[in-house]
Amino acid sequence: MVGDYYLIAGDDEPEQEQEPIGTWGQRHLRYLKEHHRVRYANLLTIGKLNDYLAGLNEQAEAMFSQLVKLLAEMKGVTEVLKAENQILWVQKMNNLRNAAMEIVSNELIYR
Numbered sequence: 516m517v518g519d520y521y522l523i524a525g526d527d528e529p530e531q532e533q534e535p536i537g538t539w540g541q542r543h544l545r546y547l548k549e550h551h552r553v554r555y556a557n558l559l560t561i562g563k564l565n566d567y568l569a570g571l572n573e574q575a576e577a578m579f580s581q582l583v584k585l586l587a588e589m590k591g592v593t594e595v596l597k598a599e600n601q602i603l604w605v606q607k608m609n610n611l612r613n614a615a616m617e618i619v620s621n622e623l624i625y626r
Contacts, residue, residue, distance in 0.1 A: 533565045539575035540568035543624045575623050582615035583608075 536544065544564075547555040558564040587593075590607065597604040 534569035536565065536568045537572035537576070539579075539619070539624060540572035542620070543571055544568055546625055571623065575619050578623065579615050579619050582618055583611055586611040586615060 544555075547558075555564070558567050587608070590611065592604060592607045592611065596607070
């Protein structure tokens with residue numbers, strides 16, 4: 516009892532630090548809230564939402580990095596091109612990053 520109020524005694528375990536969700540996790544969170552409310556509510560009530568989103572964010576980051584590298588190799592976007600024509604290299608890399616972002620979004624985030 517604290518003052519005039521009864522407080523519920525919780526576990527005396529220290530609070531675990533929550534991992535940052537990241538950009539991909541925030542996108543998936545928004546998607547869950549809008550399109551999969553039951554899954555969102557279930558993850559939230561059992562306390563696994565943050566862990567789920569942090570794991571998904573890590574997976575999406577790894578997939579994105581691998582895709583950009585793979586697409587750059589396939590399209591011949593190399594350091595030689597970067598040294599010769601920086602503007603063209605930036606244009607091609609932006610196109611590759613956008614393509615990789617779309618693939619990751621379709622495969623992981625919006626499912």
